[in-house]
Amino acid sequence: MSELLLPPEHRYAKRIKEQLNEDGSELSILNLGPTHPATHGIFQNILLMDGERILEAEPTIGYIHRAFEKIAENRPFYQITPLTDRMNYCSSPINNMGWWMTLEKLLDIEVPKRAQYLRVIVMELARITDHIICNSILGVDTGAYTGFLYVFQFREKVYEIYEEICGARLTTNMGRIGGFERDWSPEAFRKLDVFLQDFPAAWKEFENLFERNRIFIDRTVNVGAITAEQAMAYGFTGPNLRAAGVDYDVRVAQPYSSYEDFDFIIPVGKSGDTYDRFCVRNAEVWESLSIIRQALEKMPEGNDFHADVPDYYLPPKEDVYTSMESLIYHFKIVMGEVPVPVAEIYHPVEGGNGELGFYLVTDGSRTPYRLHFRRPCFIYYQAYPEMIKGSLLSDAIVILSSLNVIAGELDA
Amino acid sequence: MALETIQIQDKLTETFGENVSHYSQEKDIFSFEVAADQITAIILFLKNDPELRFHFLTDLCGVHYPDNEVNRQFAVVYHLHNWYENKRIRIKAFIDGENPQIRTISNIFLSSNWMERETFDFYGIDFIGHPQLKRILNMDEMISFPMRKEFPMEDSGRTDKDDRFFGRTTDNY
Numbered sequence: 001m002s003e004l005l006l007p008p009e010h011r012y013a014k015r016i017k018e019q020l021n022e023d024g025s026e027l028s029i030l031n032l033g034p035t036h037p038a039t040h041g042i043f044q045n046i047l048l049m050d051g052e053r054i055l056e057a058e059p060t061i062g063y064i065h066r067a068f069e070k071i072a073e074n075r076p077f078y079q080i081t082p083l084t085d086r087m088n089y090c091s092s093p094i095n096n097m098g099w100w101m102t103l104e105k106l107l108d109i110e111v112p113k114r115a116q117y118l119r120v121i122v123m124e125l126a127r128i129t130d131h132i133i134c135n136s137i138l139g140v141d142t143g144a145y146t147g148f149l150y151v152f153q154f155r156e157k158v159y160e161i162y163e164e165i166c167g168a169r170l171t172t173n174m175g176r177i178g179g180f181e182r183d184w185s186p187e188a189f190r191k192l193d194v195f196l197q198d199f200p201a202a203w204k205e206f207e208n209l210f211e212r213n214r215i216f217i218d219r220t221v222n223v224g225a226i227t228a229e230q231a232m233a234y235g236f237t238g239p240n241l242r243a244a245g246v247d248y249d250v251r252v253a254q255p256y257s258s259y260e261d262f263d264f265i266i267p268v269g270k271s272g273d274t275y276d277r278f279c280v281r282n283a284e285v286w287e288s289l290s291i292i293r294q295a296l297e298k299m300p301e302g303n304d305f306h307a308d309v310p311d312y313y314l315p316p317k318e319d320v321y322t323s324m325e326s327l328i329y330h331f332k333i334v335m336g337e338v339p340v341p342v343a344e345i346y347h348p349v350e351g352g353n354g355e356l357g358f359y360l361v362t363d364g365s366r367t368p369y370r371l372h373f374r375r376p377c378f379i380y381y382q383a384y385p386e387m388i389k390g391s392l393l394s395d396a397i398v399i400l401s402s403l404n405v406i407a408g409e410l411d412a
Numbered sequence: 413m414a415l416e417t418i419q420i421q422d423k424l425t426e427t428f429g430e431n432v433s434h435y436s437q438e439k440d441i442f443s444f445e446v447a448a449d450q451i452t453a454i455i456l457f458l459k460n461d462p463e464l465r466f467h468f469l470t471d472l473c474g475v476h477y478p479d480n481e482v483n484r485q486f487a488v489v490y491h492l493h494n495w496y497e498n499k500r501i502r503i504k505a506f507i508d509g510e511n512p513q514i515r516t517i518s519n520i521f522l523s524s525n526w527m528e529r530e531t532f533d534f535y536g537i538d539f540i541g542h543p544q545l546k547r548i549l550n551m552d553e554m555i556s557f558p559m560r561k562e563f564p565m566e567d568s569g570r571t572d573k574d575d576r577f578f579g580r581t582t583d584n585y
Contacts, residue, residue, distance in 0.1 A: 061548065061549065062547075062548060062549035062550060062551075065549040065550065067565075069534070069559060070558055070563075070565055071565065073565075105439060106439075232467065232468060233521065233522040233523065234523050235468075235469060235470075235521070235523025248495055253495070253498050254498070343439070344438050344443070344502070345438075345439060346441055346471070346491060346500070346502065348470075355470065357470060357471055357491070359471060359473060359489065359491070361475060369475075370473075370475045370476075372471065374470060374471040374491075378526065378527075378530075379523050379526065379527065380523075382522075382525055382526045383522075411549060412549075
């Protein structure tokens, strides 16, 4: 039978032939994915199983590889944000802002304080939606659909805020070099206020449903545990690393966009298992809410929403039609004719899943010479076979879901 | 005491001499070039030295420089991070364009396993000693290395789109 599933020269096929259990049963192969609904994305794992236990796993990735790094080498700088959107599409504003900040570091552009705070707000909103998805889907995978239904409407509310800010919902393409494309509307702030009012109660309810739930605890405690040393060796960052007890967070280690102005704690776990990952994400949502409130409170007066950099920032449309200078700038920026120094830049931001880095090499031309995305998912997903070794098939699903592997980010 | 870049530089010159060169501070990251055949020794030293402690591999990727002389046409770029002192460094190792080879560091940093596979997949750089060096994002049947500069992004037979009108030529990478 196994010949039908795998080429006979595959090492698993060989092992099945060689290894026969004492009771006469034989090992089997199970294809988890590539399009299994429980994997929430397109990746395949060939599992070698002994009954319900997983002996070994071989992941195959790349099913939605779209060659973003190659495309980026052929696009002017401002056309690269739409590519970053499609990496971790659960929190695209973080990717967008990370890319703009990379360019601002390259060009030495100082973004006004108010725009930085607006960016912090939108990045924290994105983190909340990212964690909403991860944790509520983890609930679904353990058999608890209710929590998902309670909190998922709030992702919708956040998307409405995005819509007010940039017009898009999922793949936001938000911001410009030096700030935002337009000032936030009063409606955006109103929706944000409503969200800040309604969401905490729902999130509290969600937490109550799970944190002391016997079934949930049985399904998650000591499932997919990873030690801090192992996690670091495998390149874990973000909530998954913090669940193992290491308090590394780019927002604190290397503050960007004025994160140093806010007071927040980095929640850490202890055992690095699925339950800790769940709790760390829960706690991070509270911290994100607190950061958003602080940012709104400390928001500087005025209406600065972008830096004054006419070489890189598009002039207002009404000027383009009436003044020659604006028309020239508009044309140059749209055609990608902007002055860019020859340099190498690495800029990290704390994405929903960990350190999202942009390594940019420029040669002074209109496009990046080389752009590499450090995608946290891609790096920590290699630990997955190790983490599910010896566990049950149903645990493998839960572990995958608690790692929050986003196919778009995995494959870029 | 915080870890100063001059300390890193002194230690490296003391231990590896000529094999580490081109020290420079590029914006917020201290970077240098290393001789490709010394890469494992240098990375191991940076990781295990009690003062340097660059214990975390942030990133590993390749870059193609087809205009360089033939023995410097590919670069493998490593970003290391010391979390104790919060210090980042960038290491570049230039390798030969005809037969790009470098030793793997997957026995030093487990996380480099897939990053090296990705680099191999895109650039065809052979990481000697890698446990499972095969394509990761592209399909196994592929014969070219798509991130090399000579690889066209689009089908060169297309006639409906003339890039010259947009300031690009078809061989403009």
